Amino acid sequence: MRTTVGIIGGGPAGLLLARLLHRAGVDCVVLEARTRAYAEHRQRAGMLEQGTVDALRACGAAGRLDAEGLVHGGIELRFDRERHHIDFPALTGGRTVTIYAQTEIVKDLIALQLADGPPLLFEAEALAVEAPETSAPRVRFRHEGRERTLDCDWVVGCDGSHGVARDAFPAGAVRTYTHDHPYSWLGIMADVAPSCDELIYARGEGGFALHSMRSPTVSRLYLQVPPDTDLGDWPDDRIWDELAARFAVDADWTLERGPVTAKSLTSMRGHVHEPLRHGRLLLAGDAAHIVPPTGAKGLNLAVSDVRLLARAFLALHRTGSEELLDRYSRECLARVWQATRFSHEMTRMLHTHPDGDPFEDRLQLARLRRIASSRDAAAELAANYTGLPLER
Known part of the structure; x- marks a missing residue:
């Protein structure tokens, strides 16, 4: 040929x-x-x-x-049981994902x-x-x-x-x-309508969680877990309970549960x-x-x-x-x-550090708080997330 x-x-x-x-x-x-x-x-x-x-x-x-x-048109950041919306179009001149x-x-x-x-x-x-x-x-x-x-x-x-x-x-x-991060993602696909309109990036006490979706009827969710995690140790109810804990906020919001159709482990x-x-x-x-x-x-x-x-x-x-x-x-x-x-x-x-470093913990919260309170910091995140212009 x-x-x-x-x-x-x-x-x-x-x-x-x-x-x-x-x-x-x-x-x-x-x-x-x-x-x-x-x-x-x-x-x-x-x-x-x-x-x-x-x-x-x-x-x-x-x-x-x-x-x-x-x-x-954006994502939601969750930490300290608070919700913060990052408005992509307003911060990037109209760009979306x-x-x-x-x-x-x-x-x-x-x-x-x-x-x-x-x-x-x-x-x-x-x-x-x-x-x-x-x-x-x-x-x-x-x-x-x-x-x-x-x-x-x-x-x-x-x-x-x-x-x-x-x-x-x-x-x-x-x-x-x-570079290998000292944690992995346990991901699930579930036959349940998403509990949110946009992706949720949450930093809970137990670690990171992400709520995404594949369609109006299929949800995709992830949990931070140790790299050596055995999926057999995570029955469906345990996964849903941990997700609910990490997404928890002091507001009227509920994580909808449904049949889990797939599980996977992703290295970081x-x-x-x-x-x-x-x-x-x-x-x-x-x-x-x-x-x-x-x-x-x-x-x-x-x-x-x-x-x-x-x-x-x-x-x-x-x-x-x-x-x-x-x-x-x-x-x-x-x-x-x-x-x-x-x-x-x-x-x-x-992601929470597996060694439980309190100094790093406070720095992470400071970074998140900065994004939630500063238009300039939020705009930097939005510009990178929606994609930098292709070089000419």
């Missing part, structure tokens, strides 16, 4: 990049290691920044998003790709990226029981933190930065890979960076990556200039580190 851009990974990053390239007249092929059914049912994030929504609309992938997405599950985005992009798009191969396991430092890189992959080769002008690794794209970078030319870690380019191999999405989910940046950062890449490939296609591709790693990492900083600060501010 032969193509201009070989894309490893059929998640939202790889699929959106393929869609943007196709609309710009740049041919590409997407290799996805899993089945279509698996790809369409991977449970991931569901909060979309304004720029992510705009990008999906611009490439014709927002029909269901506009019909079914839940537009939110939208709740629409990543699984639905993938379904929408796959449908578009198969109906009107470049080749998308399922159960095509990438084995290696070869000769990325040359003008003719290739991806060796296994499909339908045999090994094949995809010859490319460029390769983009959107294959996540355990994919093969990162392995093609020379060890001496790479630096990785990681940050990881950044530098650089994001080696020869004609580029990284995007989770292959390039991972952030803790507190700031809802993972999916949105992946979309920002591929928007920058698509712009760079379009410039190459139209003018022959590689200038934007040469700048991709630097410009992308500047944005990644800002999002990593925001996610780290949100995480540290809202």
Whole structure:
């Protein structure tokens, strides 16, 4: 097989990049290691920044998003049994966020790709990226029981933190930065209408809790727990009781309970890979960076990556200039580190420390109080949460 851009990974990053390239007249092929059914049912994030929504609309992938997405004008912070609303449009000049599950985005992009798009191969396991430092890189992959080769002008690794794209970078030319937080999230999906109109970020005495949703009838909730937590130790009633305690406020509000349909445990870690380019191999999405989910940046950062890449490939296609591709790693990492900083600060501010440090405890409350009482501090949070403008 032969193509201009070989894309490893059929998640939202790889699929959106393929869609943007196709609309710009740049041919590409997407290799996805899993089945279509698996790809369409991977449970991931569901909060979309304004720029992510705009990008999906611009490439014709927002029909269901506009019909079914839940537009939110802010979030609620809870601490000391108080409620504080952060009004995004008032603080950012009209920007909002939208709740629409990543699984639905993938379904929408796959449908578009198969109906009107470049080749998308399922159960095509990438084995290696070869000769990325040359003008003719290739991806060796296994499909339908045999090994094949995809010859490319460029390769983009959107294959996540355990994919093969990162392995093609020379060890001496790479630096990785990681941080593991000393807690995890116990997440549940429940068949019950959300108890709130917007997301609730709560810092209770027992730790952090988040109330989110997937639809008007499905709630998504999280609890801070130790990293070594056994889900078997958390029956449904215990989860609901702990959520209610952490969301508790001195006001008329009730946490609605319902059947729990799924439970999961999510580690809280940050990881950044530098650089994001080696020869004609580029990284995007989770292959390039991972952030803790507190700031809802993972999916949105992946979309920002591929928007920058698509712009760079379009410039190459139209003018022959590689200038934007040469700048991709630097410009992308500047944005990644800002999002990593925001996610780290949100995480540290809202989670109780397992060692029970009273000094840190008072600092966290001071940060929260500052946001609740200062328009400037609230505006800084709102600007980062709704998404910083894409660099030009």
